[in-house]
Amino acid sequence: MAKDYEYTGEEPENREPNIAELLDSYITPVSTAYDRNHSEYPEHIDPNTHTFAITGLVQKPLSLHIADLRALPQHSVLCCLQCAGNRRHTMRTKIKEVNGIDWFDGAIANCVWRGPRLCDVLSLAGLDDSVRGEKGWVGHVEFVCDGMKCQDAANYGGSVALERAMCEDADVILALEMNGAPLTIKHGAPVRAVVPGVLGARSVKWLDRITVQMHESRHFYQQRDYKMLPPEAVDAKEAEKFWDSTPPMNDMPVNSVVGIPRQGTTVRRDENGMIDVRGYAVPAGMDGPVVKVEVSGDDGRTWTEAVLDFGGNDCSILDSEDGRKSVRWAWCLWRTKVRVAKGSGRVLSRATDFKGNLQPREGQWTLRGVGYNAWGESADLTVI
Ligand SMILES: Nc1nc2c(c(=O)[nH]1)N[C@H]1C(S)=C(S)[C@@H](COP(=O)(O)O)O[C@H]1N2
Numbered sequence: 001m002a003k004d005y006e007y008t009g010e011e012p013e014n015r016e017p018n019i020a021e022l023l024d025s026y027i028t029p030v031s032t033a034y035d036r037n038h039s040e041y042p043e044h045i046d047p048n049t050h051t052f053a054i055t056g057l058v059q060k061p062l063s064l065h066i067a068d069l070r071a072l073p074q075h076s077v078l079c080c081l082q083c084a085g086n087r088r089h090t091m092r093t094k095i096k097e098v099n100g101i102d103w104f105d106g107a108i109a110n111c112v113w114r115g116p117r118l119c120d121v122l123s124l125a126g127l128d129d130s131v132r133g134e135k136g137w138v139g140h141v142e143f144v145c146d147g148m149k150c151q152d153a154a155n156y157g158g159s160v161a162l163e164r165a166m167c168e169d170a171d172v173i174l175a176l177e178m179n180g181a182p183l184t185i186k187h188g189a190p191v192r193a194v195v196p197g198v199l200g201a202r203s204v205k206w207l208d209r210i211t212v213q214m215h216e217s218r219h220f221y222q223q224r225d226y227k228m229l230p231p232e233a234v235d236a237k238e239a240e241k242f243w244d245s246t247p248p249m250n251d252m253p254v255n256s257v258v259g260i261p262r263q264g265t266t267v268r269r270d271e272n273g274m275i276d277v278r279g280y281a282v283p284a285g286m287d288g289p290v291v292k293v294e295v296s297g298d299d300g301r302t303w304t305e306a307v308l309d310f311g312g313n314d315c316s317i318l319d320s321e322d323g324r325k326s327v328r329w330a331w332c333l334w335r336t337k338v339r340v341a342k343g344s345g346r347v348l349s350r351a352t353d354f355k356g357n358l359q360p361r362e363g364q365w366t367l368r369g370v371g372y373n374a375w376g377e378s379a380d381l382t383v384i
C-alpha cells in the first residue's frame with residue numbers, strides 16, 4: 001500500500017533508543033528517552049522572559065512567567081510517556097501496512113516529571129461558572145505551542161477533558177523538570193504539559209497557551225491524527241469519512257513487549273532447557289499499576305509469571321495503597337526464564353493491570369498504526 005502521508009519540508013527529529021538500552025534502567029535517562037516532533041526544535045527559549053497565557057473560560061485571563069509556576073507547590077510524578085504509535089512496526093509487519101513513522105518498541109520513556117499541578121495553575125485564573133457542571137467539570141483544556149510551524153498545521157495543539165485536568169488524582173502537571181534537572185529543549189523547555197496515562201501527543205512541549213473551552217481542541221493533531229480509525233478506513237480517501245465520527249485517542253491501553261531475546265536472533269538454552277526473557281509492561285490509562293506479566297515459550301499453551309521490577313522494588317510494592325500509587329503511571333521491567341523447544345520458536349508476553357485489564361491476543365489494525373497492544377512477541381528465534 002502506498003503511503004498517503006508523505007511528510008514535506010524539513011524532517012523533524014524522531015528517534016527511539018534500542019530496546020537493550022531502554023531496558024537497562026528503570027528511570028529512563030534524558031538522553032535515552034525517545035524524541036517525537038512534528039516540527040523543528042525551537043531555538044533556546046529564555047525561561048526568565050518566556051510568558052504563556054491562560055485564556056478562555058476563566059474569570060481572569062493571565063500571562064504567566066516560569067517564576068509564577070515555581071512559586072506554586074511542586075509535585076513529582078513518575079510516569080511513562082509513550083507515543084501512540086509505539087509498536088507500529090509490529091502492527092505493520094504482523095497485520096498490514098500502516099501510515100506513520102516506523103516506531104519499534106522504544107517510543108516510550110519512564111521518567112520523573114516535576115512542576116505545579118495544572119489544577120493549581122488554573123485556580124490562579126479561576127474557572128468560569130459555565131464549566132461547572134452538575135456532576136463535575138465540563139469542557140476541555142487546550143494546550144498550544146504557537147512558536148513552531150508543524151508538518152501538517154501552523155502550530156501544535158491538543159486537549160484533555162477539564163475533569164481530568166482538575167482531578168488531583170490524575171496528576172496532570174506543567175512540568176519544569178525531567179529526572180531532577182530543568183527540562184531540555186528537546187523535551188519541551190521551559191514548560192510542557194505532562195498528562196499521565198494518556199498518549200504523549202497531549203503532553204504539549206514549549207507551551208505558549210492554555211485555553212479552557214467547551215469543545216475539544218479543533219487542532220489537526222487532535223482531529224485529523226491520533227485516532228483509532230475503524231478498519232474500513234483503508235486509505236487517506238476512505239479515512240475522510242471517519243475522522244469526524246471517531247473520537248480522539250486518550251488513555252493508552254495495557255501493554256507489554258518482549259525486549260530480550262530480540263526477534264530473529266539465536267538463543268542458547270540452559271541445562272534445564274530454559275532461556276532468559278525480559279521486557280517492559282504498562283497499565284491502561286488510570287488503571288495502573290501493572291500487577292502481572294505472563295510469558296509463554298509454547299505459543300500460549302502454558303504461561304509463567306514473570307518477576308516484576310518497579311525500580312528496585314519487587315511486587316510487594318503492590319500490597320499497599322501508597323505503594324501502588326507511587327507506580328500507578330509507571331512501567332515495570334520484568335524478567336523470567338521460560339522453557340522453549342529447540343529449533344525455531346517464539347516467546348509471548350501479556351500484562352494485566354490493577355483494574356484487571358488484560359492485554360489481548362490480537363491488536364486492531366488502524367490506518368495510522370496507533371494504539372497497538374497485541375501480546376508482546378519475539379518471533380523467528382533459533383533456539384539451540
Ligand atoms: N509542541 C509540541 N509538543 C509535542 C509534540 C510536538 O511535535 N510539538 N509531539 C507530541 C508527541 S506526538 C509526543 S509522543 C510527545 C513526545 O515527547 P518527547 O519528545 O519529549 O519524548 O510530545 C508531544 N508534544
Ligand SMILES: [Mo]
Pocket residue numbers: 036082083084085200201
Ligand atoms: Mo506521539
